[in-house]
Amino acid sequence: MQGPFKTYCIIGDPIDHSLSPAMHNAAFNYIGLNSTYIAFRVPKGELGVSLDSLRATKISGFNVTIPHKVDIIPYIDELDPSAKVARAVNTVHQIGGSFKGYNTDVQGFIEPLRKRHISMDGMKILLIGSGGAARAIVAALSNEIGISQIIVANRTKKNADELISMASDLGLRADFTSLENIGEHALKSGLIINSTPSWLNDRQSILNYDHISKDSIVYDIVYRPVVTNLIEQAKNAKATVIYGYEMLLAQGAKAFEIWTGINAPVEAMKRALLGHFGEPS
């Protein structure tokens, strides 16, 4: 084992199903770093006291998940541009007692699209959901050239309106639709993104295959199960699919690199996420 002993963690609630400890411990073991990563359940309302404890223990770094990605901002000493643009933090690095906040979901979201060399020039995009992950998605999309329009579909219009205003501040044209109307927009969208939770699609897909064009890309950021109902429907429609685990892996690799300064062992991290069965076909 190399280097001084370092501890990392993830804070959030619920946290018991997080895949981040398995993914990061696999990376530390693969490289041979003398480091470990654990999960802490931190309920809403206990963030401040929990962060005081993490500072006291001189934690080297940590990830932040639901429900703290936005609420943590006042506790952070310095924000990276990724966190400033997304107005949310999912990764913190402790340097000399100071907390620096990043949003690696921004890069994590875009990387699977880049890998497939997908151009968004002239594209209409349907974004389902307006929560913390959707903010990182909009921040990532604002770096792309030529997107013609983003249709934001959400249960609560007020939350969608806030996201639309953020998109507009970043130079994107965005408009609202209700969840009932997503079918008609989906058929005209080059990229369909789901950022609502998995249980919402547990029984049936949020979209049916007859609302998905074979020329579209369907990106479900939900990673559990790996093959969601929406991904199944997209495959039935013969559309291109992007799995949520791809974003999880890319944001985790970026966090690893921020903390360690070492290139992330992506294949080892992927094996920890998918087991030894490999990628779904």
Ligand SMILES: NC(=O)c1ccc[n+]([C@@H]2O[C@H](COP(=O)([O-])OP(=O)(O)OC[C@H]3O[C@@H](n4cnc5c(N)ncnc54)[C@H](OP(=O)(O)O)[C@@H]3O)[C@@H](O)[C@H]2O)c1
């Ligand atoms: N692959 C990855 O790396 C990655 C990264 C981040 C997140 N995620 C996943 O993305 C999902 C969303 O995360 P988040 O951080 O954005 O969560 P969040 O901030 O809690 O946002 C949840 C979104 O889902 C909507 N929603 C929740 N319950 C609903 C219901 N019963 N009916 C209709 N809409 C509902 C919310 O709408 P309202 O505005 O109406 O409440 C909101 O738009 C989670 O499953 C998370 O695990 C994946």
